[in-house]
Amino acid sequence: MNIQERKEKWRAVVAKNIARSPERMEKFLTTSSIEMERCFTPGFEYPGYEEQLGFPGEYPYTRGVQPTMYRGRFWTMRQYAGFGTAKESNERYKYLLSAGQTGLSIAFDLPTQMGYDSDAGMSLGEVGKVGVAIDSLADMEVLFDGIPLDKVSTSMTINSTAAVLLCMYIAVAEKQGVSADKISGTIQNDILKEYMARGTYIYPPKESMRIITDIFAYCKDNVPKWNTISISGYHIREAGSSAVQEVAFTLADGIAYVDAAIKAGLEVDEFAPRLAFFFNAHNNLFEEVAKFRAARRIWAKIMKERFGAKDPKSLMLRFHTQTAGCTLTAQQPDNNITRVTIQALAAVLGGTQSLHTNSRDEALALPTEDSVRIALRTQQVIAYESGAADSIDPLAGSFLVESLTDQIEKEALEYIEKIDTLGGAVEAISRGFQQKEIQDSAYAYQKAIEKETLIIVGVNKFTVKEPPPTGLLRVKEAVEISQKASLAAMKGGRDEAAVKAALVTLEAAAKSTDNLMPSILVAVKAYATLGEIADVFRDVFGKHIETVVL
Amino acid sequence: MAERMIRILVGKPGLDGHDRGAKIIARAFRDAGFEVIYTGLHQTPDQIVAAAIQEDVDCIGLSILSGAHNTLLPRVCQLLKEKSAEDIKVFGGGVIPEDDIPGLKAAGIAEIFTPGTSTADISGWVRDNIQPRA
Structure with a gap:
């Protein structure tokens, strides 16, 4: 069958899809009334077209995971936000939803991410700083007050303590009258990249992997619309990796999670459809587009050939993208708007399912409301004005982009093979392999900037003298005081016997091989704090000590 | 006798x-000829x-991006003073707003390096401002 005949078959499938949910417009036209085809294809022989590119929504998904992509509906515009108290963050979420944002993305403060209550010694100075402080279900109730959890999908950037936060979310939904099978969202829950790049790990790898597979197993039966992990290359890239390393190390982590879940007794097609990914959109436009396309193709092949997955949803690499925070400059911060635009465009041309655009002032502080609005508007301009969303995988067939896609695939597969020979991602991380690779790239990048072989506008070229920036967002130190006070008040009003009983049951579960989720859910409903729950696990599982490689 | 290397x-x-x-920065310091100890996260x-006292270092470089600098950096200086080790100079870097710098310096931090500073500038500052302690 030649490409045109295959395309006819694909069209027939798409037509059925469109009958169910129509595209945004009947026809997509340029300013000159030239029609934008849904998916352009070569009008000539293209050896390997079907195996390497195929059609949107079809294996190997190089051209996208859905048959209509943004012609059906735009990507989800999802701005990561949260700071201070639950009440302040709740107000920011309501503002973002009213400004046209279509999903929530929760930033938690570091104590919450590390399993410490706001009154713990380790939390000193950190409460409410980089995200919202959550000590117990009481804070979670305030955080989602007035936000219907059956209507919004919520992404939570939480890893070591993901099981606890997910249980709190389930409990809040229940109080709203929304059952667990109706809620949708994502927990990041990707511990491997924490050991490698992001740093908010608590327990050793083996125990962390057990918590993660418990979440997979629990959600498959009870929270079927939840994305149970977001396997993240974002932070690997932020730590300084190259695009190839980002893809390779992320997919190697993905392989480790699939292996662990299968070992825990799950069938691949039972959980693989709920695996999601999270990538970075960096500066090099074409390399980034090629990276997203290569990642989809590699993952589809891995799932099919290595794991024998049959459900097409298991083969699809769906991903969230965030523009690269590490490219933002403190100098001439308005230039960051331009960087973010190019990066966001790369994500869209690369077929992302959702997108966070960074704000111009993030090299200086948390973003102000004005900056966040510009960042969201950047996505809206790309969506509604640029035409980039009107034809699927628009850079396909570009000699440059196809060649880059092939090359990224090849080099990433070489890394994955290397990690396999080291015994897999978990073992390679414990030896510091990925960390060393990332650090070498980061150091080379910094040296290139200092030698001026890499130009950063406003930093090592086109510099100006500028006054210090004004109007930055500051998290009040008072947050720590008020958060401690409300924690103390909550503890004063709860049923201590119930908390104690729940924690004893939890400890027993941790020592057994039972799924942890039901006992965590009981504990959060009894208003046991995040720190109390994490302490139980710290006692049973121990703490992870990093392998420092310099 | 050769001059002792600066320990950071x-x-x-x-x-x-x-x-x-x-x-x-740890690697850049090493390449610049200093002895470096990195604490980990x-x-x-x-x-x-x-660790600074045990390793007998000449100075401490603190990297912080969480926003907790106003609490944690002065605390390091205060503890050094309590241990009569205030001759160990402390400097810092990270996402630290300009407005916070005077307060940090008043609390005893010798210098703050903000995003975009080159490693060569920081190494140069160390060479100019830190002497190996006797």
């Missing part, structure tokens, strides 16, 4: 896991000060 402790106070900067001010 690079520390990551607080809970943030962003160690790209800390590791780059999630260090309390007490742990940092204990």
Whole structure:
């Protein structure tokens, strides 16, 4: 069958899809009334077209995971936000939803991410700083007050303590009258990249992997619309990796999670459809587009050939993208708007399912409301004005982009093979392999900037003298005081016997091989704090000590 | 006798896991000819000060991106003073707003380097401002 005949078959499938949910417009036209085809294809022989590119929504998904992509509906515009108290963050979420944002993305403060209550010694100075402080279900109730959890999908950037936060979310939904099978969202829950790049790990790898597979197993039966992990290359890239390393190390982590879940007794097609990914959109436009396309193709092949997955949803690499925070400059911060635009465009041309655009002032502080609005508007301009969303995988067939896609695939597969020979991602991380690779790239990048072989506008070229920036967002130190006070008040009003009983049951579960989720859910409903729950696990599982490689 | 090398402790106070900067600066210091000890993540001010004294360093470089700098950096200086080790100079870097710098300097931090500073500038500052302690 030649490409045109295959395309006819694909069209027939798409037509059925469109009958169910129509595209945004009947026809997509340029300013000159030239029609934008849904998916352009070569009008000539293209050896390997079907195996390497195929059609949107079809294996190997190089051209996208859905048959209509943004012609059906735009990507989800999802701005990561949260700071201070639950009440302040709740107000920011309501503002973002009213400004046209279509999903929530929760930033938690570091104590919450590390399993410490706001009154713990380790939390000193950190409460409410980089995200919202959550000590117990009481804070979670305030955080989602007035936000219907059956209507919004919520992404939570939480890893070591993901099981606890997910249980709190389930409990809040229940109080709203929304059952667990109706809620949708994502927990990041990707511990491997924490050991490698992001740093908010608590327990050793083996125990962390057990918590993660418990979440997979629990959600498959009870929270079927939840994305149970977001396997993240974002932070690997932020730590300084190259695009190839980002893809390779992320997919190697993905392989480790699939292996662990299968070992825990799950069938691949039972959980693989709920695996999601999270990538970075960096500066090099074409390399980034090629990276997203290569990642989809590699993952589809891995799932099919290595794991024998049959459900097409298991083969699809769906991903969230965030523009690269590490490219933002403190100098001439308005230039960051331009960087973010190019990066966001790369994500869209690369077929992302959702997108966070960074704000111009993030090299200086948390973003102000004005900056966040510009960042969201950047996505809206790309969506509604640029035409980039009107034809699927628009850079396909570009000699440059196809060649880059092939090359990224090849080099990433070489890394994955290397990690396999080291015994897999978990073992390679414990030896510091990925960390060393990332650090070498980061150091080379910094040296290139200092030698001026890499130009950063406003930093090592086109510099100006500028006054210090004004109007930055500051998290009040008072947050720590008020958060401690409300924690103390909550503890004063709860049923201590119930908390104690729940924690004893939890400890027993941790020592057994039972799924942890039901006992965590009981504990959060009894208003046991995040720190109390994490302490139980710290006692049973121990703490992870990093392998420092310099 | 050859002059003793400058010994630097690079520390990551607080809970943030962003160690790209800390590791780059540690490596740049080593390439610049200093002796470097890196603490790893999630260090309390007490742990940092204990390590600095035990390792007999000449200065401490603290990298922090969590926003907790106004609490944690002065605490390191205060603890050094309590241990009569205030001759160990402390400097810092990270996402630290300009407005916070005067307060940090008043609390005893010798210098703050903000995003975009080159490693060569920081190494130069160390060479100009830190002497190996007797």
